[in-house]
Amino acid sequence: MQIIVTGILLGGTYALIALGLTLQYGVARIMNLANGETFVAACFIAFWLFTAMQINPLVGLLVIAPAAFAINWAIYSILLKPLVDRAKNRGMLEVDSILATFGLLFLLQGLMLLAFGGSYFSYTFLAERFMILGNPFGLNRVVAFGAAVVIAVGLYLFLYRTRHGTAVRAVAVDPNSARLVAIDVAKTAAFAFALGGALTACGGALLSTFYTFNASMGVVFTMKALIIVIMGGVGDIRGAVLAALILGVTETAVASLIDPGLTIAATYALFIIVLLFRPQGMFGRQTS
Amino acid sequence: MMTLDQSEIRIGLLGAIAVAALATLPLFSQGYYLSLGVNLMLYAALCTAWTLFSGPTHYISLATAAFFGLGTYTVGLWVDHVPFFALVLGGGVVAAVLAGLVGLATLRLSGVYFVIFTLGLAELVRQLVSWTQTKVSTRMGLYVFTDFTEVHIYWMLLALTVAVFVTGWLIGRSRLGFAMKIIGNDETVARHVGIDTARAKIILFMISGAFIGIAGAISAPRYAYIEPPSAFNPMISFLVVIMALLGGTKRLWGPLVGVIPFTILFDQVSAQFPNHTPIVMGLAFLAIVYLLPDGVTGRLEQLRARTKSSEKKVLEEKVA
């Protein structure tokens, strides 16, 4: 029981980075392998805001999310849009965007390593006990999970209840048809990419409240997010959230029951099961 | 089918002379240049082996570190009991088996799944190896004591590079090579002319992986002490991708053009500015995408084609 709750609490933050990635890949068609770097950068900014300026990380989100949105918008328009324009087909864009975001990954990671070094950071925020079903949990984890739920629900309402959100979903399904109904595809793609970056940054800021982080761990989170996105089905919000919770629980279970050194192995076990049986994602429809 | 035409004989002779010249390097230097030579030869072998698969398929494989580490570990585990050369082959076999399993899981699907799967593969294998080691024995590392010196390793890697080239050339004139050419053009057509596309890719990935495993096995004596984090260092995967793409993957020798400058550059940077290596790698990736999408060799070929067509135009104008 303890494992399941801990796993779900962890899964909440995973869900945010995965939602960010699924928006970027599903709508903007960019496989952003530098997503984990946005995540880690948000950890550091939240850390800095908290330690240097005593700003509560939850309040810090109000700064971090818009900043991530702006930076990701710039990254998309300056670096990635030219690749979208020159690609003759989906496959070429995929290879190009993978390589370009690898470049970003190392560049950002290198800059953060220069700035902060390779050591681990953490800070103490709401480190009190909180009882759920008779078991104690860190209040910071519970609060982070709560914030993640609020953000995810907000995203869902935006995508399914507003005109703008419908446009985003239309581009995800078929950019060409979306163009026919007067949706500005290029702008929507940039918006989705930026929104994805903002979601990821929120995930990072929330994670930093209860997790030790360092400058080079981004790629591990990118990989987990990628696997969640594939498990859930590309562009699928419900799928990503469910997959994130499953991954959180599986990881926690493996770490506490078998060996903490096997979390990647646990992630891969899930990944392999999905690849072999449902490569289109848990809710995905079979396509031929 | 084993007839050689004029140009093949010429390339073969030139290659033989180049290999003979390279083999004499240890006679001139035993210090820094030999060690640099070993690095160059290692990456020449790795990048060419990588290109065997990733060149024709355009699948970006990040599995190099996993194959390499398995090769190193195979030697580390049994070097005291089994002859070294058997272990070198064994390292190749183990890596090929892993390549086959990865291929079965991902190569039936689109390229993205493959990249993601290989991205964490080295880390996965490292975790599994460490975990098994802690279960089976108490120590984390393995000692590799052999009589091999840098010179021997250099020669072995040179021989391996030659073997990769010969294999690549043989594949190029085999049914498998022809199949890959068709798959590279149009995978749907490939399936409808009777090519089992997944199987062809898996076989090629296994061949490529086997060579990388062998390179890892040959390199094992260099380390003397092998630990999972150093044997499965994910940097190797990324460096191989950068060097191969920098050189260009349309020709089998293309990667060499990237290997030589980048190995030297990276060697210098890691020695003098060790904290800046990720930035150099990041810039290299961006340079590949934005400046050299077909690599240096691809760019040169473009330039040659352009001068040729402009020469032709001049000629036509003269005729007119």
Add this chain to the structure above:
Amino acid sequence: MNAILSVDCAQKKFGGLIAVNDVSFDVREGELLGLIGPNGSGKTTMLNLISGALRPSAGEIRLKGERISGHAAHHIARQGVARTFQLVRILPSMTAEENVMAGAVFARNRLWGTNARALARKLLARVGLEGRADMPVASMTYIDQKRIELARALAADPRVLLLDEWLAGLNPTELQIGIALIDDLRREGRTIIMVEHVMDAIRTLCDRCVVMNTGTKIAEGDVSDVLSDPQVVRAYLGDDDDA
């Protein structure tokens, strides 16, 4: 009844849409069967089911009594089904000869080396491209690319040849050449299924016709009988809502 290919209650669903609905027909050895119908009636989907590009949702397709439906496309190609594509698909970076060889190397024929090369040259001559073996196909005209595609399909020495609107997009002169070429193949005894819109070609070439409309088979039989069938006429010309 010496059916070489039998389609038995084949069905294909895409989500809620039924593109092919319980279609059955037989193709006899050496016959040229026309598969016709208005746009969107499921003809190409039907060909895709036979060639293995798509797997049927239900039903069975047999080649010489052996089930091929549900197998992968490459497996079906090796059993002796070859095809051309509605939008011509050539291998742009390869020469004409290599394009045709592609058909000979992996499918039923499994030729290699000089044998495959010789067959490719012979077939290039056959489709009217003699002496152009070393030409890059990307620079060829549309009809020549279609010829390449046909030669590639023939290189497999297929038991059943599927032509998906092979005559579409040709000008009147080219059309005459194209019809003559297919006629030639028919005389040679090839079994062919032809999806086609060009009515002249259907009348001249086909032994029999299967007519499809909105995913179902609405008629089958002798060409002139089928074309005068009131249901077929209605399918093509529409009653009131269809143009």
